[in-house]
Amino acid sequence: MEKKIGKYYWLWAFIFLATSLVAQEVQLTARSSRTSVGLDEPFRVTFSCNARGGDLIPPSFEHFIVVSGPYSSQQTQIINGSMSFSRELTYQLVAQEEGTFTIDPATLKIKGKEFQSNRLTIEVKTGVRKERSQSVPKSAGFEVDILSSKKAVYVGEPIVLLFSATLFEQVRDLNMLQAPNFENVLQQQLEFEQQSRRERIGGKIATVLDFDKRLIIPNKPGTLGGQELKITGTVQKPTGQRDFFNMPLMRWEQEVATAKIPAVKIKPLPTPQPSGFSGAVGELKLVREVSRTSVNGDESITLKLRIEGAGNFNTISVPELIPPQGFDLYDPKFNEKIRYSERGVRGFKEFEYLLVPQFKGQFILPQMEWTFFNTKKEAYETITLEETTLTVTGDALVEAEPNNDGTSPKIQRE
Known part of the structure; x- marks a missing residue:
């Protein structure tokens, strides 16, 4: 109870x-x-x-x-x-x-x-602005510098920003509190193996660590950079106390460093721009591949129109194909492979077309021209693809005869 x-x-x-x-x-x-x-x-x-x-x-x-x-x-x-x-x-x-x-x-x-x-x-x-110098700060556990690969580029030309930390103490967990915030740019963090080296600063050996890289491609002229970023890290500091074995006791403290993005001048592309220019910038090629130039009437042709090289692939468009007469042209398949690196954006974009013959005979794949701005030559460059003759043989099709008004003939199959 x-x-x-x-x-x-x-x-x-x-x-x-x-x-x-x-x-x-x-x-x-x-x-x-x-x-x-x-x-x-x-x-x-x-x-x-x-x-x-x-x-x-x-x-x-x-x-x-x-x-x-x-x-x-x-x-x-x-x-x-x-x-x-x-x-x-x-x-x-x-x-x-x-x-x-x-x-x-x-x-x-x-x-x-x-x-x-x-x-x-x-x-x-107002805090003490930490400038890179040959004297070691009394309290800072680390400093950060941001380096630019170029001081001036054209619109569409790549820039690489390297984030480098000078470590005066044991530092871990370096992290940007905010990513660079640019308008009218493509920004891509690059994959790379962090590298460290030892340097003597103010009579003391420090570790310099390259911990981040960013690829920047500007889309408009002006000045890029000038803004400050804050980077946080956890620094090992002595507590002023010692343990049983008279070894100094340490603790981890969070610190914040400020680094300024260097200013980069973004130059406009030269004027006047050619009439066929659509905004492609870099070191590029226009390639037209034809699987074969002679086919039987019941066969087809695969045609690839491709832009390849290094350039501003974020804004590049593959030009439209000028189709040959005498063929059915089906909607293209789009292919691309893009890689980001310190050299910029490299790869290709292409349209893959299927051409099916309507008649037998010889047909012309017309000449094409495509213009881009070559950043190495600092000039516009026009690529010309010469016309190609396509031959269709066999008994499945009849020869093409143009209409009286000059328009393309209708499909005629036996």
């Missing part, structure tokens, strides 16, 4: 405590680890609430970049028969610009009601 009473006692006690927890006023607060920070100095913003369930929606963090997070945690305590609950959502941020900014409230939606936290005011001061 006593066991049953004890069992019911704890059950009612739990129900009472849970009810009192639900009944308490919902509180949502925001706090920051620092209210005054440097431009590249990470800090934490934490939102805390005492309600179970519901959707906790963070603000947009305008003027800031989320370095890491959100990290969530929750805790339940029972002290002297009183139960309390709390949960937290933490973000690590870094400022995008100098000034004094307000972080808007977070919002908690629960049981059809909305609750908002307090606002936070953060002062962002």
Whole structure:
């Protein structure tokens, strides 16, 4: 009997405590680890609430970049028969610009009601701009430089950006907080094997790591670059303490470095542009392949019209085929193979046509011309494909006879 009473006692006690927890006023607060920070100095913003369930929606963090997070945690305590609950959502941020900014409230939606936290005011001061020099910074664990393969290019000509980090301490998890944001460009991250080398800077050996490459192809003239990017990394730092064996104790801290994309001049293509020019730029070829030039009446011809080489394949279009008379021309099959590398965009685009003869006789595959801008010669170049004679033989077809008005004859099959 006593066991049953004890069992019911704890059950009612739990129900009472849970009810009192639900009944308490919902509180949502925001706090920051620092209210005054440097431009590249990470800090934490934490939102805390005492309600179970519901959707906790963070603000947009305008003027800031989320370095890491959100990290969530929750805790339940029972002290002297009183139960309390709390949960937290933490973000690590870094400022995008100098000034004094307000972080808007977070919002908690629960049981059809909305609750908002307090606002936070953060002062962002001028940080020390880290320029590549022959002296080692006292506090920076790493620096980042962005190098451009060219200082001036034509529209459609490729540029490679190399991201290189100088590591003064043990650094891991290098990551760009935002990718380069260019308008009117093709941007492609290149696959490559990261390379490191040792250099002496200010009497100290540092590791230089090439950790990222981007291929950029501009579509409009102007100036590309000039913007700053933020790169985060986790740096190993001494704590100032030592262990039992008198070895220094270390900890991992997150740091943010700022690097500026060098300005590259994008030159417009020369004017006047040839009448047949459609925007292709690079070192290119126009190829027309015919599977055979002599067929029987019940056979077909495969014709491929292809642009190949290195160029702005993101905007290149294969020209339309001028078909020969005396053949049925079916809708083409499109083929392409594109590779991105430090040399630009290489590969081909082609249309594959099927030609079926209507008559026997000899027919002309007309001459074609195609114009592109050759970046190596810095001049327009026109490729001419000479006309090709196609011969159709056999008894399945009759010879073609032109109509009186000069139009193509209708199909005549025996």
